[in-house]
Amino acid sequence: MTVRRFDNKVALVTGAGQGIGFAIAERFAAEGARVIMADIREDLLSEAAASLRAAGGDVSEHQLDVSAAEQVDAVIAEIAASCGRIDILANNAGIAKEEPFVEIEDQQWRRMIDVNLNGMFYVAQRVSRLMVQQGGGAIINMASTNGLVGEAGYAHYNASKGGVVLLTKTMAIELGKSGIRVNAVCPGYIQTPLSQSIDSPETVERYIEQFIPLRRTGTPQDVAGVFAFLASEDATFITGECIVVDGGQLSF
Ligand SMILES: NC(=O)c1ccc[n+]([C@@H]2O[C@H](COP(=O)([O-])OP(=O)(O)OC[C@H]3O[C@@H](n4cnc5c(N)ncnc54)[C@H](O)[C@@H]3O)[C@@H](O)[C@H]2O)c1
Known part of the structure; x- marks a missing residue:
């Protein structure tokens, strides 16, 4: 039996065209939410939205x-006009690239911060304003284990995700009085088009053996379930928290 925790809720998911964002949209839709999928890539987005609609989901899409x-202002205004509210924000869109610290070009540094930190801020702030007016909501920001501990080759990515962790805690402190809960999810190694574009299967096998107690990489669904929990009535006293979803990797 599918639990339907999100009947009559409006959920916005960024980066919903593939990977973890798609799995989050799929989970919210399966549990009854009206899901608004946003992504920079229109090709991915229309295919992803069509597949959820075919499965019976109530979904719409916005290129963003x-x-x-x-663009964020325009899309949030359109959603406010068409849906009247946003109950859940899965602030997921992000990019990653492996580059030695001394070789990162200024432009690459700026793009990483622009998407992973500034983008997270723009969407979270605009949605928060709507949630304050409507009297509550749940925001889940996508961080990473790389926002909690360092990893060589990812200085710009780590800095952006570390920023997301403290952005989340500060938002939780300021927005709690308005009934808005703000949490972060910190995944470890999850198999998605993004991680597959960085590491070869051999590298992943070695990584699992060396670093992951549960002896597998995570799936997008492993992460989507935690987003759904944090958005649900089961998490009504949880805010300012960062939940690690990493198969035990940070236990070392
Ligand atoms: N895969 C992992 O191992 C892992 C681990 C920790 C955290 N994360 C985080 O999870 C999130 C999703 O990662 P993923 O692995 O699913 O990546 P992915 O590349 O498979 O999917 C990311 C989606 O975001 C979209 N996107 C990229 N830039 C965008 C922008 N500027 N505006 C809107 N949409 C944009 C892409 O088009 C894509 O559809 C990211 O924030 C990533 O940092 C991933």
């Missing part, structure tokens, strides 16, 4: 580059 504040 989260790093462009004016």
Whole structure:
């Protein structure tokens, strides 16, 4: 039996075209939410939205580059006009790239911060304003284990995700009085098009053997379930928290 925790709720998911964002949208839709899928890539987005609609989901889509504040303003205004509210924000869109610290070009540094941190801020702030007016909501920001501990080759990514962790805690402190809960999810190694573009299967096998107690990488669904928990009535006294979903990796 599918639990339907999100009947009559409106959920916005960024980066919903593939990977973890798609799994989050799929989970919210399966549990009854009206899901608004946003992604910078229209090709991925329309295919992803069509597949959820075919499965019976109540979904709509908006092309959106989260790093462009004016696009965020326009999309949130459109959603406010069409749905009247946003109950849940899965602030997931992000990018990653492996580069030695001394070789990162300024432009690459800026793009990483623009998408992963500035974009997270633009979307979270605009949605929060709507949630304050409507009297509550749940925001889940996508961080990473790389926002909690360092990893060589990812200085810009780690800095952006560390920023997301403290953005989350500060938002939780300021928005609690308005009935808005703000949490972060910190995944470890999850198999998605993003991680597959960085590591070969051999590298992943070695990584699992060396670093992951549960002896497998995570799936997008492993992460989507935690987003759903944090958005649900089961998490009504949880805010400012960062939940690690890493198969035990940070236990070392
Ligand atoms: N895969 C992992 O191992 C892992 C681990 C920790 C955290 N994360 C985080 O999870 C999130 C999703 O990662 P994923 O692995 O599913 O990646 P992915 O590349 O498979 O999917 C990311 C989606 O975000 C979209 N996107 C990229 N830039 C965007 C922008 N500027 N505006 C709107 N959409 C944009 C992409 O088009 C894509 O559909 C990211 O924030 C990532 O940092 C991933």
